[in-house]
Amino acid sequence: MIAENIIEVAQIAQQNRAPLAWLGKKRGVVRALPSMLLICAILFVSPTADAQEVKIWEFSPYDVEIWYAFDASVTLSQAARTKFIDDLDADLYRSFRAAWRTNLTPMPTRLSGRIRQQFANLSLSDLTHNELIMVLSDKHPETKTLRTFDAAAKGLTEVYVTADSERVFVDALAATQKVPQAGDSAEPTSEDNDASQAEDDATQQIQSKLKVDASGLDSIKTKLKSGEIAGALIPRWALDVKETEIRALLTLLPWQTEMLYRQRDKLFFLLIGMDGDTFTFSARELDCPMQFIGTAFESSTMNWSHAPRLATATLIQAFAPVARVEDAEALTAVVRHRAGGLIIHDENPARIRVGDVLQPIIRRDDRNGIPTLLEPLSFTFAAVTQSDGVSMGVNVYSYSGGPGLQGRKNRRTQRVLLRVRPRYESTDLQVVVRGNSDKSQPGCFVFDRHWLTEDFELLGRTDWRGRYTIPVPETIVGVLPDAIRKERFQARMAAEKAAREKEEADKAAAEAAQAEGDETQPAPVPAPVPAAEPATPEVEAYEEIDPDNDPAVIPLNQPLLKIYVKSGDNVLASLPMVPGLQPVEVAQLPDDSLRLESEAFVRGFQGEILDLIGLRNLLAARVRLYIKDKDLEKAEESVGQLRDLKTYNEMADELSLIQNRMLEESGEAVPYSAKVKIDRMFQTTRDMLQKYLQDNLLSTAEKELEAAKQGG
Numbered sequence: 001m002i003a004e005n006i007i008e009v010a011q012i013a014q015q016n017r018a019p020l021a022w023l024g025k026k027r028g029v030v031r032a033l034p035s036m037l038l039i040c041a042i043l044f045v046s047p048t049a050d051a052q053e054v055k056i057w058e059f060s061p062y063d064v065e066i067w068y069a070f071d072a073s074v075t076l077s078q079a080a081r082t083k084f085i086d087d088l089d090a091d092l093y094r095s096f097r098a099a100w101r102t103n104l105t106p107m108p109t110r111l112s113g114r115i116r117q118q119f120a121n122l123s124l125s126d127l128t129h130n131e132l133i134m135v136l137s138d139k140h141p142e143t144k145t146l147r148t149f150d151a152a153a154k155g156l157t158e159v160y161v162t163a164d165s166e167r168v169f170v171d172a173l174a175a176t177q178k179v180p181q182a183g184d185s186a187e188p189t190s191e192d193n194d195a196s197q198a199e200d201d202a203t204q205q206i207q208s209k210l211k212v213d214a215s216g217l218d219s220i221k222t223k224l225k226s227g228e229i230a231g232a233l234i235p236r237w238a239l240d241v242k243e244t245e246i247r248a249l250l251t252l253l254p255w256q257t258e259m260l261y262r263q264r265d266k267l268f269f270l271l272i273g274m275d276g277d278t279f280t281f282s283a284r285e286l287d288c289p290m291q292f293i294g295t296a297f298e299s300s301t302m303n304w305s306h307a308p309r310l311a312t313a314t315l316i317q318a319f320a321p322v323a324r325v326e327d328a329e330a331l332t333a334v335v336r337h338r339a340g341g342l343i344i345h346d347e348n349p350a351r352i353r354v355g356d357v358l359q360p361i362i363r364r365d366d367r368n369g370i371p372t373l374l375e376p377l378s379f380t381f382a383a384v385t386q387s388d389g390v391s392m393g394v395n396v397y398s399y400s401g402g403p404g405l406q407g408r409k410n411r412r413t414q415r416v417l418l419r420v421r422p423r424y425e426s427t428d429l430q431v432v433v434r435g436n437s438d439k440s441q442p443g444c445f446v447f448d449r450h451w452l453t454e455d456f457e458l459l460g461r462t463d464w465r466g467r468y469t470i471p472v473p474e475t476i477v478g479v480l481p482d483a484i485r486k487e488r489f490q491a492r493m494a495a496e497k498a499a500r501e502k503e504e505a506d507k508a509a510a511e512a513a514q515a516e517g518d519e520t521q522p523a524p525v526p527a528p529v530p531a532a533e534p535a536t537p538e539v540e541a542y543e544e545i546d547p548d549n550d551p552a553v554i555p556l557n558q559p560l561l562k563i564y565v566k567s568g569d570n571v572l573a574s575l576p577m578v579p580g581l582q583p584v585e586v587a588q589l590p591d592d593s594l595r596l597e598s599e600a601f602v603r604g605f606q607g608e609i610l611d612l613i614g615l616r617n618l619l620a621a622r623v624r625l626y627i628k629d630k631d632l633e634k635a636e637e638s639v640g641q642l643r644d645l646k647t648y649n650e651m652a653d654e655l656s657l658i659q660n661r662m663l664e665e666s667g668e669a670v671p672y673s674a675k676v677k678i679d680r681m682f683q684t685t686r687d688m689l690q691k692y693l694q695d696n697l698l699s700t701a702e703k704e705l706e707a708a709k710q711g712g
Helices: 002-014 021-025 033-045 078-099 109-117 124-128 149-155 163-176 190-208 217-226 257-263 304-318 482-515 537-543 593-628 632-644 648-662 672-692 697-709
Strands: 062-070 100-106 132-137 159-161 210-212 231-235 246-248 266-275 278-287 297-301 322-328 332-337 357-365 371-376 381-387 391-397 413-419 426-433 436-440 445-449 456-461 467-471 561-567 570-577 584-589
Touching: 062 078, 062 109, 078 100, 078 304, 109 124, 109 163, 109 266, 124 257, 132 149, 132 163, 132 217, 149 190, 159 163, 159 217, 163 190, 163 210, 163 231, 190 210, 217 231, 217 246, 266 304, 278 304, 297 304, 322 391, 332 381, 426 561, 426 570, 456 467, 570 584, 570 593, 593 632, 593 648, 593 672, 593 697, 632 697, 648 672
Parallel strands: 062 100, 062 266, 159 210, 159 231, 426 584
Antiparallel strands: 132 231, 132 246, 266 278, 278 297, 322 332, 322 413, 332 391, 357 371, 357 381, 357 413, 381 391, 426 436, 426 467, 445 456, 445 561, 561 570
């Protein structure tokens, strides 16, 4: 009875709708609460306890599926292969312990060839290209209320397929009903059994309703659009997402990836091959809930006895532990570690440690559970600054104006973070025009800003392709927790404010002493602070900042840089990035070509203004010198040269013509942001004209010359 109450409490608490008053309504729950907690702890660690239905994020192991495949070049007996799989399973258990629940199965034959060919560039479409998908006609009366695959399996009277699709369906169904292969170490849970039962029911219903259309796929699609038939199973590659008369459903057939995404947390692809006398191992991870494929990792050995351990190490390299966003602000967040409560030792590969760098991924579903958004947040990372093993505090670093990890919370949106796994020696940062990836932005300056000192270092400029190669730094810089950074910033502001106030007080005291006529007595100096009086904590904390030996600095375990991209005098963006994470990172930034062209014209025009100002002053000085030397002829000549120079009105008109030409929208519209920056540059230049050219320099020289001629 107590165990049942525990499960019920955990289920309701997990749904975040268990008010404290509810406990009083369950007879005996409150009195038995201490005993319940003790038994709850036993249930969590007992493999025979019947509490598998309760799935709590930090106390649930990763459900891991590993698809392995031996290359034809591997000359090993079946016994040696079976022993390798058994040893690999044992090594994985020793490494991950309770954090992983592993299932090793041979790679499906229907996907093996494509995965081998596209392993380095594998994508989700490679896995789902030939899978069957349920489509319904919006014009058929049977489909009006059908919104899910199960509902379609029950509600449809006929499901049309081609002969090839029927054969694929029957063969795949038969393959799923075979006896598990050697190496399938994990026992199915009650969740898996319940899900499998539901899948089998829907699949059997679909199989009994299959009807082959001998006319082929085009005929089926035509009948769907016209409403002649209600539903069909067609290959995913044949589905046109732009079709408005056809509606696709999330197709949960047992052998397809959509079902695997729901049953597993991680899917690994492990290829075992040979290169001469060397055994090679290649591994990639697919995070199932986020449908995110990680980077491929490789290793090799010439000794087969080392193969299980080396394969385990390769899988560990490819594995990315997961954390879930609980609460987020602009620069910080609180996240929860998946399976963190099951990890005892820090050496466990599933542990997320202080100093790790995490990459956020967002998933947004529609009301039918179909993902409408699945992507990593570009140029956004989180650094772990504190952890108790389950709950972690992170600093959030995002691009200029980026939302970070903030966003609306709802059931259809998931925000998780995966630990980054840099693999490459460098990353090419490619700067392109936002909205037009084919248009690069060459000549942009690339800076690296130090996280602690905030000093800028010029790395270089983008080439003709808009690319600049950023190598993985030899020394990884640490970061300060955001709370400490704010305290020190406030301390610096307080110190600067105190210095300004002291300077103003000294100046006021000096002016007061001078006003009293006491010129010999120096300005009063404030009394020095006694040596015994300590400085304020804020100023002391500010003065003790030492980037190399600061105990508050969190050393990062992976490289994280803060890159600034500058076009001319304009900073285009601040981009946090992890070099080595991807071969190429594309930054889509505003088109700065027009503003840069305007800047070139303005710079040239400002240079002309400076030359004009210098020449005017020089000629005016010559006029005065010649008048002083009584050389009125040369003075007259200099006044004539001064009179021939461009006037303020001429320069202002020329500047207006340049501005109008830059902002002309006959070809394409000028973006508002670029127009504002261009107007600001021209206004600065116009202010320069008004300040230095709107004077009476010429009239003064003419008056002085006229006065000299009259003997004045």
